[in-house]
Amino acid sequence: MPRREVSVAAFVEAFAALSYERCDNGEAEADYEKLALWANAEGKPTHMARQLPNGCVDEQLGKLEDIQHEHVHAVDCAEYGTVVCYLPPPDAIMRFASGDSLPSAQFQHAAFC
Numbered sequence: 001m002p003r004r005e006v007s008v009a010a011f012v013e014a015f016a017a018l019s020y021e022r023c024d025n026g027e028a029e030a031d032y033e034k035l036a037l038w039a040n041a042e043g044k045p046t047h048m049a050r051q052l053p054n055g056c057v058d059e060q061l062g063k064l065e066d067i068q069h070e071h072v073h074a075v076d077c078a079e080y081g082t083v084v085c086y087l088p089p090p091d092a093i094m095r096f097a098s099g100d101s102l103p104s105a106q107f108q109h110a111a112f113c
Contacts, residue, residue, distance in 0.1 A: 008084050011037055011045050019090030026072055026086055028055035034088045036072050040081035047080045 004010065012022045015035070023034065030053050038047040049059030051072050059075070060066045069075070076082045 006044055008037065008039050008043060008045055011048075012085065012087070015087050020087040021090075023086045023088050026051075026083065028053060029088070032089055032091070034086045036083050037085050037087065038075070038080045038082060039084040040079075043084075045084075047075070049075075051086065 016022075020035070026036070028034075028051060032053060034051045036049050036051050036057065037045055038049075039045050047059070049057050049072075051057055052068075055072075056068050056070055057072050057074065058066060058068050061075070072083055
């Protein structure tokens with residue numbers, strides 16, 4: 001089996017196969033979630049999470065339970081690194097590009113979010 005490259009570019013390419021497009025805008029979008037990708041100082045991807053429409057982040061740290069926190073940069077650290085890009089869902093990209101309105105978000109949020 002060929003060895004796979006572990007890089008931000010490889011992750012972005014893999015999600016592009018699912019019609020996601022890279023976005024550097026970390027602002028929360030009112031009607032959809034974005035994926036956020038972290039990379040360490042060497043540029044190696046370390047973590048992914050969902051940025052919710054209200055700006056909170058929903059993620060699982062290792063094998064622990066899912067957690068939510070108020071800001072995408074709350075888990076920035078030496079181990080995870082920092083957020084290097086965002087990946088909005090394909091439906092949001094198509095609707096945004098065409099000017100169509102986006103569907104209402106239906107998500108459960110932690111009490112502090």
